[in-house]
Amino acid sequence: xxxxxxxxxxxxxxxxxxxxxxxxxxxxxxxxxxxxxxxxxxxxxxxxxxxxxxxxxxxxxxxxxxxxxxxxxxxxxxxxxxxxxxxxxxxxxxxxxxxxxxxxxxxxxxxxxxxxxxxxxxxxxxxxxxxxxxxxxxxxxxxxxxxxxxxxxxxxxxxxxxxxxxxxxxxxxxxxxxxxxxxxxxxxxxxxxxxxxxxxxxxxxxxxxxxx
Amino acid sequence: xxxxxxxxxxxxxxxxxxxxxxxxxxxxxxxxxxxxxxxxxxxxxxxxxxxxxxxxxxxxxxxxxxxxxxxxxxxxxxxxxxxxxxxxxxxxxxxxxxxxxxxxxxxxxxxxxxxxxxxxxxxxxxxxxxxxxxxxxxxxxxxxxxxxxxxxxxxxxxxxxxxxxxxxxxxxxxxxxxxxxxxxxxxxxxxxxxxxxxxxxxxxxxxxxxxx
DNA sequence: ATTAAAATAAGGGTTAACCATTATTTTTTG
DNA sequence: CAAAAAATAATGGTTAACCCTTATTTTAAT
Numbered sequence: 001x002x003x004x005x006x007x008x009x010x011x012x013x014x015x016x017x018x019x020x021x022x023x024x025x026x027x028x029x030x031x032x033x034x035x036x037x038x039x040x041x042x043x044x045x046x047x048x049x050x051x052x053x054x055x056x057x058x059x060x061x062x063x064x065x066x067x068x069x070x071x072x073x074x075x076x077x078x079x080x081x082x083x084x085x086x087x088x089x090x091x092x093x094x095x096x097x098x099x100x101x102x103x104x105x106x107x108x109x110x111x112x113x114x115x116x117x118x119x120x121x122x123x124x125x126x127x128x129x130x131x132x133x134x135x136x137x138x139x140x141x142x143x144x145x146x147x148x149x150x151x152x153x154x155x156x157x158x159x160x161x162x163x164x165x166x167x168x169x170x171x172x173x174x175x176x177x178x179x180x181x182x183x184x185x186x187x188x189x190x191x192x193x194x195x196x197x198x199x200x201x202x203x204x205x206x207x208x209x210x211x212x
Numbered sequence: 213x214x215x216x217x218x219x220x221x222x223x224x225x226x227x228x229x230x231x232x233x234x235x236x237x238x239x240x241x242x243x244x245x246x247x248x249x250x251x252x253x254x255x256x257x258x259x260x261x262x263x264x265x266x267x268x269x270x271x272x273x274x275x276x277x278x279x280x281x282x283x284x285x286x287x288x289x290x291x292x293x294x295x296x297x298x299x300x301x302x303x304x305x306x307x308x309x310x311x312x313x314x315x316x317x318x319x320x321x322x323x324x325x326x327x328x329x330x331x332x333x334x335x336x337x338x339x340x341x342x343x344x345x346x347x348x349x350x351x352x353x354x355x356x357x358x359x360x361x362x363x364x365x366x367x368x369x370x371x372x373x374x375x376x377x378x379x380x381x382x383x384x385x386x387x388x389x390x391x392x393x394x395x396x397x398x399x400x401x402x403x404x405x406x407x408x409x410x411x412x413x414x415x416x417x418x419x420x421x422x423x424x
Numbered sequence: 425a426t427t428a429a430a431a432t433a434a435g436g437g438t439t440a441a442c443c444a445t446t447a448t449t450t451t452t453t454g
Numbered sequence: 455c456a457a458a459a460a461a462t463a464a465t466g467g468t469t470a471a472c473c474c475t476t477a478t479t480t481t482a483a484t
Contacts, residue, residue, distance in 0.1 A: 164470080178470095180431085194440055196472090359460055361462095388461070388464095393442080397442080409442090
């Protein structure tokens with residue numbers, strides 16, 4: 001039997017090495033390791049590994065963005081996320097992008113093996129304590145309540161832009177941006193204190209990058 | 213020769229395992245591994261390992277806080293930090309707390325061995341690209357420019373407290389807190405935009421926890 | 425084609441975080 | 455103890471982020 005080919009990417013070399021060693025010792029064929037998102041993306045395209053085990057936070061290009069770029073194109077590679085993020089919106093977004101497995105870094109190593117096995121048998125694997133929303137549940141993601149413009153503006157806010165900055169960049173009136181801001185605050189159920197939206201957006205940067 | 217005893221603590225089990233395996237395979241005696249700060253602290257007290265290799269970000273008790281609690285007490289255990297933080301203030305704080313080694317997670321594994329060797333020979337080891345400030349350089353830490361009250365207030369700000377909240381908790385006038393805020397902004401050289409201080413404090417939470 | 429949803433915008437108002445200046449009291453330190 | 459540093463506080467002002475309401479235009483969906 002030909003061993004299953006795997007690409008491993010994570011921004012910490014130590015984790016990359018640990019994962020690669022662990023999987024190697026269990027009979028998998030590690031065809032590449034990377035600590036940079038863009039390089040990982042190119043290697044997935046060129047090497048077409050059976051599985052890409054990706055972190056979500058990586059320099060230049062995050063795991064969600066890689067999954068997005070690959071969506072539809074490469075059905076040869078199954079993507080697994082290995083991340084610290086347990087937010088429903090990220091998990092749901094991963095699901096939408098056809099990601100086959102989702103693991104938290106806090107999990108024991110065994111779950112990585114289970115996950116790979118499961119996927120190779122055609123069954124997606126999302127960690128058991130995650131609110132999995134495959135098909136049925138639909139366990140709504142709070143970000144889906146927002147309109148496209150609202151998400152666009154929220155992303156600017158998470159990049160520390162002021163209402164004025166955003167209005168200028170989008171060629172709309174400041175008043176419009178303000179209206180969007182208060183709509184977002186209402187939809188997200190945030191408090192009416194001054195910087196609640198800024199703080200929320202900073203805490204949900206990763207999620208915002210994944211959605212467009 | 214009796215092997216050197218080591219305790220390894222990091223909030224990610226994968227990293228703990230990787231470090232423990234790696235060090236074991238190089239002849240060290242891993243007496244304990246932990247993913248929780250408080251438990252790591254107690255194990256250091258009880259097991260008195262020669263070396264404690266600690267992450268800074270851990271649940272319940274961070275590496276800096278462990279070093280603080282051990283300061284003066286346990287001269288039997290040498291502390292090494294293995295972290296993503298490269299901020300001068302954290303490095304300096306580690307130095308002040310008698311931490312003997314400081315490694316970044318992005319470093320190659322070899323440096324961990326070098327670090328342990330160096331420390332066991334009585335020579336502290338701070339990563340070569342870190343601005344080390346052992347004795348001479350003094351390469352000032354920006355946080356040392358702040359007075360104790362200013363740091364206290366900055367910590368509240370990083371916990372998303374408003375000027376009013378802070379004034380109430382410290383039993384001082386809001387105007388006093390405001391004055392401190394603008395002094396902090398001036399000392400840190402931040403911009404005069406509305407939320408510069410909040411953003412800065414959120415981005416430097418870890419450093420603020422280490423200093424009192 | 426009609427309705428619903430989203431995006432656009434303005435008027436008018438509150439609050440909190442910033443600015444500058446001045447000044448008194450308390451604490452630290454040489 | 456005297457000088458320096460820090461903490462305290464007030465007066466007065468600007469700005470940006472929030473609130474509310476109303477309204478027109480654009481886009482999407484049935």
